[in-house]
Amino acid sequence: MPMNNEKRMHPAAILILFFTRLREFIVPLILIFVVGGTGGGFSFRWLLPAFIVFFLITSIFNWLFYKYTFNETELHIKHGVFVKKNRYIRRKRVQSFDVTAGILQRLFGLVKVKIETAGGGGEPEVEMVALEKVEAQNIKQQLLSEPGTDEEGVNSTNEEREITADEQVTGRSAPVGPEVRWHLPKSHLLLMAVTSGGVGLVFSALAALFSQFDQFIPTHVYENTIGFFLASSILFILLLIVVIAFLAWLIAIGLTLIKYGRFKVEKKGDDLIVSRGLLERRQLTLKTYRITAVRVVISPLRQPFRFASVYVESAGGGSQEEQGSTLLLPMVPFRSLEKTVQHFVTDFPIERPLTSLPRRALLRYLLRSAGPVFAVALGASLFVPYGAWSFILVPVALALGWWRYNSGGWTLDESESYVLLQSRLFQLARVSVPRHKIQDATYARTVTQKYRDLAHFSVAVLSTAAGKTFQVKDLSEDDARSIHSWYSYRPTSFNQKREDEEE
Numbered sequence: 001m002p003m004n005n006e007k008r009m010h011p012a013a014i015l016i017l018f019f020t021r022l023r024e025f026i027v028p029l030i031l032i033f034v035v036g037g038t039g040g041g042f043s044f045r046w047l048l049p050a051f052i053v054f055f056l057i058t059s060i061f062n063w064l065f066y067k068y069t070f071n072e073t074e075l076h077i078k079h080g081v082f083v084k085k086n087r088y089i090r091r092k093r094v095q096s097f098d099v100t101a102g103i104l105q106r107l108f109g110l111v112k113v114k115i116e117t118a119g120g121g122g123e124p125e126v127e128m129v130a131l132e133k134v135e136a137q138n139i140k141q142q143l144l145s146e147p148g149t150d151e152e153g154v155n156s157t158n159e160e161r162e163i164t165a166d167e168q169v170t171g172r173s174a175p176v177g178p179e180v181r182w183h184l185p186k187s188h189l190l191l192m193a194v195t196s197g198g199v200g201l202v203f204s205a206l207a208a209l210f211s212q213f214d215q216f217i218p219t220h221v222y223e224n225t226i227g228f229f230l231a232s233s234i235l236f237i238l239l240l241i242v243v244i245a246f247l248a249w250l251i252a253i254g255l256t257l258i259k260y261g262r263f264k265v266e267k268k269g270d271d272l273i274v275s276r277g278l279l280e281r282r283q284l285t286l287k288t289y290r291i292t293a294v295r296v297v298i299s300p301l302r303q304p305f306r307f308a309s310v311y312v313e314s315a316g317g318g319s320q321e322e323q324g325s326t327l328l329l330p331m332v333p334f335r336s337l338e339k340t341v342q343h344f345v346t347d348f349p350i351e352r353p354l355t356s357l358p359r360r361a362l363l364r365y366l367l368r369s370a371g372p373v374f375a376v377a378l379g380a381s382l383f384v385p386y387g388a389w390s391f392i393l394v395p396v397a398l399a400l401g402w403w404r405y406n407s408g409g410w411t412l413d414e415s416e417s418y419v420l421l422q423s424r425l426f427q428l429a430r431v432s433v434p435r436h437k438i439q440d441a442t443y444a445r446t447v448t449q450k451y452r453d454l455a456h457f458s459v460a461v462l463s464t465a466a467g468k469t470f471q472v473k474d475l476s477e478d479d480a481r482s483i484h485s486w487y488s489y490r491p492t493s494f495n496q497k498r499e500d501e502e503e
Helices: 013-024 026-035 047-064 103-108 133-144 165-170 186-194 199-211 219-231 234-260 334-342 359-383 387-407 477-487 494-502
Strands: 003-007 067-070 074-079 085-090 094-101 110-117 126-132 160-162 179-183 264-268 271-276 281-287 291-298 307-314 326-333 409-413 418-424 428-434 440-444 454-461 468-476
Touching: 013 026, 013 047, 013 103, 013 126, 067 133, 074 133, 085 110, 094 103, 094 133, 103 110, 103 126, 110 133, 126 133, 133 281, 186 234, 186 307, 186 326, 271 326, 281 307, 291 468, 307 334, 326 334, 359 387, 359 454, 359 468, 387 418, 409 468, 409 477, 418 454, 418 468, 418 477, 428 454, 428 468, 440 477, 454 477, 468 477
Parallel strands: 160 179
Antiparallel strands: 003 067, 067 074, 074 085, 094 110, 094 281, 110 126, 179 264, 264 271, 271 281, 291 307, 291 428, 307 326, 409 418, 418 428, 440 454, 454 468
16 A cells, blocks of 8 residues: 655664664773773863763754655655765665564564665665564565555465475475475584684684783782793683683573574565564565575585585675675585575575586695785794694695685586586685676686686676675686686687687
8 A cells, every 4th residue: 555654764763863873982982981080181072971971962953854655656755964865775676675673672672674676786675674574575565565455465376485404404396396304303403503703703702801901900810820820831811812712602502592593484476585583583585586596505624524504695685794795594404405505596506516626626626725824924933932833724725725626516407597606715615606696607727727728707796785706716727718608698609719719
């Protein structure tokens, strides 16, 4: 039903905007409070209440002057206190509709809505921090539903089917219907948390926190503590590092459980609805026909358990913590990987035999991995006491180079019109891209590659930001030219391309 009356967000938006600004400026505010009263009779601490009052006033005015109205074709937003801005969001330009419910929103029974459009850039085109759930659903229905659908956005005659735990484990599945639902089992969520790669970030944060303790404890206590550590054995210090790392691991497990708990994916017609989160509940809606690539990621920690994660690239919906991608399936067993993916996105084959990299490319992979490590180890051995021990890392780097070489590969299927590219930095990544989704295909050859008949090949697709590129290094030059010729709208023979380049 068209809505023409101007509306405002819920008044709780004032409080949510206020606390959001406080959170963004928490570090400067803490510095003002801690050091503002030192260094003479003049104190800068009076700035603290001034900033708080300023944030409160701006939050009130932002809520007061933020108005919106929508109809069947567009969403119209007016905002701005001194500079009035009008923004029109056309229905056909909407790429994703993201609904989240943080702690503050849950206190008032509200949700936050983010809308991304084609060409909107890395930031959401629209962000409304406090809407009633019914109002958010109404806007979503107006902007995303197709004509002739019911209130859920799909034909009411469609039947819903849930992928059972047996199907997730064994890969057995019934014929795919227009509505499918998948949830992350608790056992898989726990394994995901235990093998989380976020422990490094948490460890760094804990180390930075401990490094600031000297500002909050008495001088004599600090000096006695430092003296105790300096007099301690290396074994005790290593034990302390292990304890901190264990605490970081436990914190990383908790954060993963909170972030990805109750993970669920639903497909309703052309809509993919991804829901997740315990404290902050997030629901993202994507159109399946706007997905440009499917990326399977296997981390070294999860590879022995034979589990993979699946991401999708699209022109909207990605998050910064996922590098502009959208996590579709966080933990899927290898044996049911492709069948589970095909329930939600078709035309993106994953499990196909790969063409391996040529043997002559191995040396380049080894040099890329071990060369910088060898140079650093050589410098350390010359200028740092016991620096020669760093040469121990050279065999590790060589093993990593061999692993990266052995993981690289590609597949091209002209009948199904798609390309698979696989590579590894530390995580194994396999990308499936249909031909009609490729924005740009490039093969490049350096001077050193020329004498070994090697080349790099890459494809670019639309993503949440400005696009994303996937590359496989050191393919056979014939293979790189063959893939490029397949993509070209005017394919030419290999010999003709070589003659054109020589000219």
